[in-house]
Amino acid sequence: MRVRVRDVALLISGVVRRRAMERRLEGEMQFHLEMLTERNIRAGLEPAEARRVALASFGGTERYKDDARDEYRSRRLDELGRDLRYAVRVMRRNPGFTIAAALTFALGIGASTAMFSLVYGVLLRPLPYADPDRLVVLWERKLGGGNDHNVVAVPTFEAWRERARSFDGMAALVPLPATIAGAPTAERVMGAEVSAGYFRLLGVAPALGREFTVEEEQSGGANVLVLSHGFWQSHYGGERSVLGRALTVDGRTHTIIGVMPADFDPPQFAWLGDQAFWRPFGATESNRSWGRFLLVIARVRPTVPIDAARRELEAVSAHLATEVKTNEGWSVTLLGLSEQITGDVRLPLLVLLGAAGLLLLMAITNVANLTLGLVRRREHELAVRRAIGATSSRLFRQLMTQSTVVGAVGCVIGVIAAIAGVRGVLMLLPPEMPRTSSIRVDTAALLFSVVVSMIASLGVGAIAAARGGRGGAQALRQSDGRSAARLRAGALVTVEIALGLVLTVLAGLTVRTFSALRTVDLGFNADRVVMARVGLSGPRYQTPESRARFFDELLGRIRALPGVQAASAVSTRPFGGMAPATTLGDASAPPTGDSLVADVRVADASLFRTLRIPLLAGATFSARDVLDAPPRILINETMARALWPRGAIGKRARIPMYGGITPEVIGVVGDVHLMDARTPPRATVYLAATRFPSETWDVIVRANVDPNALVNSLRAAVSALDPTIPTSLVTTLDGLVARTLARDRFTAVLLGAFAVVSLLLATVGIYGVFAGDVAQRRKEIGIRVALGAPSTGVVALVMRRAMQRAMFGIALGTVGALLAARAMASLLFGVASTDPVSFIGVAVLLLVVAVVATLVPALRAARVSPLVAIRVD
Amino acid sequence: MAEKARGDVLQGTLDMLVLKTLQLGPMHGWGITERLEVGSERVLQVGQGSLYPALYRLERQGFIASDWGVTENNRQARFYKLTPAGRRRLAEERASWARLSRAVELVLQMGEA
Numbered sequence: 001m002r003v004r005v006r007d008v009a010l011l012i013s014g015v016v017r018r019r020a021m022e023r024r025l026e027g028e029m030q031f032h033l034e035m036l037t038e039r040n041i042r043a044g045l046e047p048a049e050a051r052r053v054a055l056a057s058f059g060g061t062e063r064y065k066d067d068a069r070d071e072y073r074s075r076r077l078d079e080l081g082r083d084l085r086y087a088v089r090v091m092r093r094n095p096g097f098t099i100a101a102a103l104t105f106a107l108g109i110g111a112s113t114a115m116f117s118l119v120y121g122v123l124l125r126p127l128p129y130a131d132p133d134r135l136v137v138l139w140e141r142k143l144g145g146g147n148d149h150n151v152v153a154v155p156t157f158e159a160w161r162e163r164a165r166s167f168d169g170m171a172a173l174v175p176l177p178a179t180i181a182g183a184p185t186a187e188r189v190m191g192a193e194v195s196a197g198y199f200r201l202l203g204v205a206p207a208l209g210r211e212f213t214v215e216e217e218q219s220g221g222a223n224v225l226v227l228s229h230g231f232w233q234s235h236y237g238g239e240r241s242v243l244g245r246a247l248t249v250d251g252r253t254h255t256i257i258g259v260m261p262a263d264f265d266p267p268q269f270a271w272l273g274d275q276a277f278w279r280p281f282g283a284t285e286s287n288r289s290w291g292r293f294l295l296v297i298a299r300v301r302p303t304v305p306i307d308a309a310r311r312e313l314e315a316v317s318a319h320l321a322t323e324v325k326t327n328e329g330w331s332v333t334l335l336g337l338s339e340q341i342t343g344d345v346r347l348p349l350l351v352l353l354g355a356a357g358l359l360l361l362m363a364i365t366n367v368a369n370l371t372l373g374l375v376r377r378r379e380h381e382l383a384v385r386r387a388i389g390a391t392s393s394r395l396f397r398q399l400m401t402q403s404t405v406v407g408a409v410g411c412v413i414g415v416i417a418a419i420a421g422v423r424g425v426l427m428l429l430p431p432e433m434p435r436t437s438s439i440r441v442d443t444a445a446l447l448f449s450v451v452v453s454m455i456a457s458l459g460v461g462a463i464a465a466a467r468g469g470r471g472g473a474q475a476l477r478q479s480d481g482r483s484a485a486r487l488r489a490g491a492l493v494t495v496e497i498a499l500g501l502v503l504t505v506l507a508g509l510t511v512r513t514f515s516a517l518r519t520v521d522l523g524f525n526a527d528r529v530v531m532a533r534v535g536l537s538g539p540r541y542q543t544p545e546s547r548a549r550f551f552d553e554l555l556g557r558i559r560a561l562p563g564v565q566a567a568s569a570v571s572t573r574p575f576g577g578m579a580p581a582t583t584l585g586d587a588s589a590p591p592t593g594d595s596l597v598a599d600v601r602v603a604d605a606s607l608f609r610t611l612r613i614p615l616l617a618g619a620t621f622s623a624r625d626v627l628d629a630p631p632r633i634l635i636n637e638t639m640a641r642a643l644w645p646r647g648a649i650g651k652r653a654r655i656p657m658y659g660g661i662t663p664e665v666i667g668v669v670g671d672v673h674l675m676d677a678r679t680p681p682r683a684t685v686y687l688a689a690t691r692f693p694s695e696t697w698d699v700i701v702r703a704n705v706d707p708n709a710l711v712n713s714l715r716a717a718v719s720a721l722d723p724t725i726p727t728s729l730v731t732t733l734d735g736l737v738a739r740t741l742a743r744d745r746f747t748a749v750l751l752g753a754f755a756v757v758s759l760l761l762a763t764v765g766i767y768g769v770f771a772g773d774v775a776q777r778r779k780e781i782g783i784r785v786a787l788g789a790p791s792t793g794v795v796a797l798v799m800r801r802a803m804q805r806a807m808f809g810i811a812l813g814t815v816g817a818l819l820a821a822r823a824m825a826s827l828l829f830g831v832a833s834t835d836p837v838s839f840i841g842v843a844v845l846l847l848v849v850a851v852v853a854t855l856v857p858a859l860r861a862a863r864v865s866p867l868v869a870i871r872v873d
Numbered sequence: 874m875a876e877k878a879r880g881d882v883l884q885g886t887l888d889m890l891v892l893k894t895l896q897l898g899p900m901h902g903w904g905i906t907e908r909l910e911v912g913s914e915r916v917l918q919v920g921q922g923s924l925y926p927a928l929y930r931l932e933r934q935g936f937i938a939s940d941w942g943v944t945e946n947n948r949q950a951r952f953y954k955l956t957p958a959g960r961r962r963l964a965e966e967r968a969s970w971a972r973l974s975r976a977v978e979l980v981l982q983m984g985e986a
Contacts, residue, residue, distance in 0.1 A: 024951065025925075028902055031950045032921055035903040 079397070087402035094374060098406065101370045105410025105456070107757065108363025110417030113441065113449040115356035117422050119349050120448075121439030123342050128265055128438075130203020131299075135337040136306065137269065138170070138296040138313070143329050151270075152294040154283045156320065156327060160296070163316045166309035170298040171198040172281055175272050177696075179537045179726050181248035188535060188728030189231070190273055191249075192266075193221065193281035199260070201299050202267070208232075209243045209258030212280040221282035225249065226258040228266075231276040251538035254279065268434060269340045270295055271578045291326075297337065310334040341434045348747045351824045355503055355754045362499045362758055364456045366765040367410075369492050371403060371464040373772045400461035407457030415441065415449050428749060430742030490805045493766050493850075497809025498816060500755075500762035501846050505817035507748070507755035508838035509828055514748040516830025517741055523672035523681060524574060525612035528565075529733035530707035531573050532714050535696040536725060544627055548693040550721065555604065555699070557717045563705040568610040569689055571602040573698035574674050575736045580657070584685070586643050587652035587662040596642055598683035599674055600657065602692050608634075608669050610702050616640075618649045618667030625688035631663040632688065639683035640668045655685065658692065676740040678829055700733075707732050747827065759849055766853035770802055774857040778864050786866035798858035799851070806850035810843050817842075887919065887927050888936075889966040892959055895937060899954035901944065902928060928953060936962045 033054055040050035091098040126132050139149040140156060152160075152172070161170040174193040179186050196217035199205065206226060216222040225247060227236075236242045245256050266275050272295055287293075300309045310332075317332045335343075375382070382395060419441045429436055534554070541547050551569055558567040572579035580600045585591065605621035607613070616637060625632055633653060640648040648665045655661050671681035689697070703710050715727045738745075774781070781794055789797075821833040831838070894900065894908040905928075906919050931937045936959030942952040955963070 027949065028925065028951050029921070031901065031948060032903050034948075 079394075080401070083398050083401040084405065086398055087405045090374075090378075090402060091405065097370055097374050098409075101367045101406045102409040102413060104363045104366045104370070104761070105407060105453075106413035106417055107761075108360035108456070109411050109414025109449050109453055110421055111754065111757070112353075112356040112360040112452060113415060113418035113445050114421035114425060115353045116448045117418065117441045117445040118425060118439055119353045120444050122349060122433065122435045123346060125435075125438050125444075127267070127338055127341070128204075128263065129267075129337075131302070132338060133336070134168075134300045134302060134306075135202070135267075136298050136300055136309070137335050137337055137340040138298055139333040139335070140292060140317075141331045141333040143331055148333050149270075149335075150330075151292045152296050153292045153326065154288045154290070154294060155324065156292075156317075156330075157294050157296055158283060159320050160298075160313060160316060160332075163319075164309070164313050166301055166304040166312045168299040168301050169197055169201040170296060171195045171201050172294040172296050173198070173272060174281055174294060176279070177535065177728075178250045178277075179535055179724075181251075181724060186724045186726040188533065188726040189276045191277040191279065192272060192275045194278050195281050198278070198297075199226075201297065204261070204264050206258035207261035208240060209256070211258055212278075216280045217282045219282060219284075221280040223252055223254045224257045224280065225254045226260060226278045227256060228260055228276050229262040229264065232259045249277070249279070265435075265437060267297065267337060267341060269337075306334070306336070345433055345743070347824060348743060348827055351506070351820075351827065352747065352750055354820070355506060355751055358499050358503050359754050359758055359761075360452065360456070362496060362503075362761045362765075364460060365492050365495050365499070366761050366768070367403075367406065367456075368460045368463045369765050369768050371399075371406075371460055372492075373768060375399070375464050376772065376776065396465045399465040400458065403461035403464060404454070404457040407453045407460070411449055411453035414453070415446065418445065418449065425750070428746055430746050431739055432743070433746075490769075490801065493769050493802070493805040494809040494812065496762045496765045497806050497846055497850060498813035500758045500849070501810055501813025501842055502817045502820055503751070503758040504755040504842045504845065505813075505838050506820055506824070507751040508842055509821055509824075509831055509833070509835060510744070510748040510751050512831040512835065512838060513827065513829045514741065514744045517677045517744055520673065520677040520830075522574070522677060522737065523613060523670050524733075526733035526737055528703045528705075528707045529611070529700060530703060530710055530714070531698050531700050531729070531731060531733060531736070532711075532718075532727045533573075533696065533698050533729040534718055534725060534727055537695065538724060540722070541695060544693045547695060548627065548690055551604075551689065551693065551697060554717060554721055555606075557721070558699065558701060558714065561710065561713050561717065563703050563710055565702045565704050566606060566610040567699065567701045568606040569604040569697040569699050570607050571689075571694060571697065572674075573700060573736070574611070574672060574733070575676060575740055576674075576698060579674070582655060582657055584653055584655045584683075587654040591654060596639070596683050598639055598685050600655070600685050600687065601674075602689050602694060603634075603686045604689045607686070607700065610700055611672075613672055614670040616668045616670060617647075618665070620667055621688040621690065625691045627691065627693075629691060631658075631661050631691055632666045633663040634667040634669050634686040635665055636669055636681065636684040636686075637671050638681055639685065640665075642683055653685065663687070677737070698729075744827075744829075759845070762846070763849050763853045766802070766806075766850055767856065770798060770854045770857040771860075774798060774861045777861075781861050781864045782866050785864060791862035794862045794864070795858045798861050799854055802850055802854035802858075803847075806847060809850075810846055813846070814839060814843065886970075887923060888931060889963065889970060890917070890919075891924070891927055891931060892936060892955060892963040892966070895953055895955045895959070896963060899942070899952045901942070901950035901952050903950070905953070931959070935959075 033051075036054035037047070037051045040053050041047055043050075045053060127135070129135060138152065138160065140152050141148050142150060154172075157170070157172050161167075164170075172195045176191045176193050178189060178191055180189050194212070196212045196214045199211040205211070207229065209226070211226060212222075212224065216224055227242070232238060232242060236245075242256050242259065246253050247256055248254070266272075268274065300306055313332045313334060317327070317330065321327045321330060339346075386392075386395065422439065422441050426436065426439060534551075536547055536550060541550065555567050555569060558564060581597055582600055584596055584598050603621075605625075608615055608620055617640075618634070620634060621632065633655075635643075635648060635653070643653070644651050644665075648668055651665050652662045653665065655663065669686070672684065673679065673681055674684065699714070701707070701710060701714065711730050714730070718725055718727045781797075784794060784797070785791075817839065818834065821828075821835075825833040890909055891905060894905050894912070897908065900908065902921070902924055906921075906924060909917050909919050928937065928939075932939055932953075936956060937953050938956050939951050939953045941949060944950050
């Protein structure tokens, strides 16, 4: 069959420009008639008579127009209509086939469209800022490895901003959890300090008011605020008069100067979460000496390649390293903002998309199987039609039309399923998944599903046509010669097994990862533990004594609450995100060798008892650790082993914090996972809360009862002490641990679901192939039985072929799964990407699936009566 | 699919004759009938009912192309012209026509010395 561009063009002109064609016909006929009339006049007739004769000889222009029209309009269009009607007829006559094929198709399209929407929304959709590709995040990078993404010191930021020419702008950000004074109680909200021009840098202007000026940035930042749309709505009811009003943040009065638009979605990365307000960040003599704590976003000039900007900044940093002592050994990392935001979830999302793709392939294979079965049943009909003159291309087109109709129905159902599926997935999403607001089934997803459906339909149609459009007369003569079809069906079985194996192995590996993560010994007991953050602010808590007194009193009151088993406080709760860390060393060794990186926590003496962290040696803090006492520390096992393997008690560490201290080690406690279950515990130092009372604490309470029942009395205890102090981030430790596992659970749940569906598809597909096969070979089997083949022999005959195919599929699938597992190795935990349990287990599982799926047809074959051999169809 | 027999010239032969008349140069429908009549010494009469469907068919098949033009009497008319494909088609048809007419002639001459 040749579809020529010309045909298509005429077809289109025939349909779309019918009016033009009518005009053309009219014009031509008119001209012809006139010429005829003129000739009659030349022959001597009166003009009127000449025209009458001409008209008569023309014999009714309408009929000619009809005929001409028929020729003009492409015949293809009529054939398409007939093929469509034919396809619908075949589908209605085979409802089983139609429903199975359309639903299978819908399953594949639905799963892949839903995953595509997810991936598109999170990874591919451009960030909602002007020219998002030019936005980059800058980090300080410690040369010689170790830390590529370190926060930035104020002087470094200032030097970059002044010296680098490749950028249109550069802004610093500092996450700012703050206490907002309000009635009836104070409230803890997340905001950020940003340098002037930050919003302009993103290309987003305030909906109301203005953003910060350079003057407001200077002298450490003026007391002005820009609010998020959400905060404006919830706290000011969306009143436009909000501009100029005062709001007390952390005890300081601020003036509201702007409100961001509703669709402004601030970049969230590192520990920069959702933000309700912004205030200007300004460099001061003080914060220039704070060390590294800034996040930096910059916009690369449109004319400068990103690489050139990176090289320039590296040169600036290299120069800086020679000028400033604290920049020695530090360079810069430049990362695209989009990559920064989505980098962590890229791989799991791509794995899920790939898995959905495999599922789609399986679904298509099954539909191809079903279609082949239908074609085989209609083989006689097709052969007859060919014998009476239907051309190959005609039959080919009919089969194509049919698979396209099935594909279209499947696509529609699939997209509906995808819309529902995306809603379900959104509920399952791990809380830290970025950009979830941009996930939806939209034009891009629809386009994806339509294109995929069309390709799939054509593929299925081609497979069917390769079978059905071929060897007509032969098929009429001998209705048993189907070795070629059998071969193809066998190949489909191999494909199903291979794809099913890949999906199930990946699911097995992620499920094992998830369970390994769940069973990690975290070093503490999270049972019935509830935590709340209490932040002090305002003039009442300027002195360390006042802060120490507040927490002493608060913990005393909480311990007295009914249902409380133990209560304690720590600077940052376990699994509570980023917290201070430092390099330190043995105080008795020369300072140049200090290279151990340790987490630093300030803890109440009872923290270890409350969280059931074992005290391995020494003792915990005591009444001796008061404000002016020499500082003492507890360390964890990892640190003890690293610095003092032969006993750490009584040794002194050198810690470059609090102006540099050399505290004595008074105790060694068990290792605790402070970040998440995945990250192995590293060296940790615990300082006494009574010695270093800070403003913000995580109160940790172990309950005898359901910890959620304590939440209200906890808040009440804080309010009773001081109603201006907010309580925030109230959560159970169990809940927090589950949160960090959410992403692994998400991947495991989805891949698990895909695997289950894939096994179902494989079972149904393999069953379909062999059921059809047995049904067709009834005569052959009948002859075998008649010649004395035992029924076990017949079963073996069917099973042997199935097993050959299955083994081949398992071999192929294992290779594929090994490659896929290696690609996602970084997502695995506690299980190797070549995990024999998963691979062998799944191979056996697939073999069982193949056996189960072929057993029924095989047993049916064994019951074939020898009489079949002599019966004629 | 059997075509309705229409016109005075054998279906199929008409296509070849139309192509032939267009080989002499672009022409409108009326002109084609005139060329056919003159060329066949008025033996062949082509009705409009056959000619226009044939023209549209040939155009759809890509053997001829058409466009509006102006006649020598300054009238608007649709002019048809041969495409390269049409030229090849004409050559093929001529060859097979030659074979056919020679065969017919041979048969008719059987037994006539």
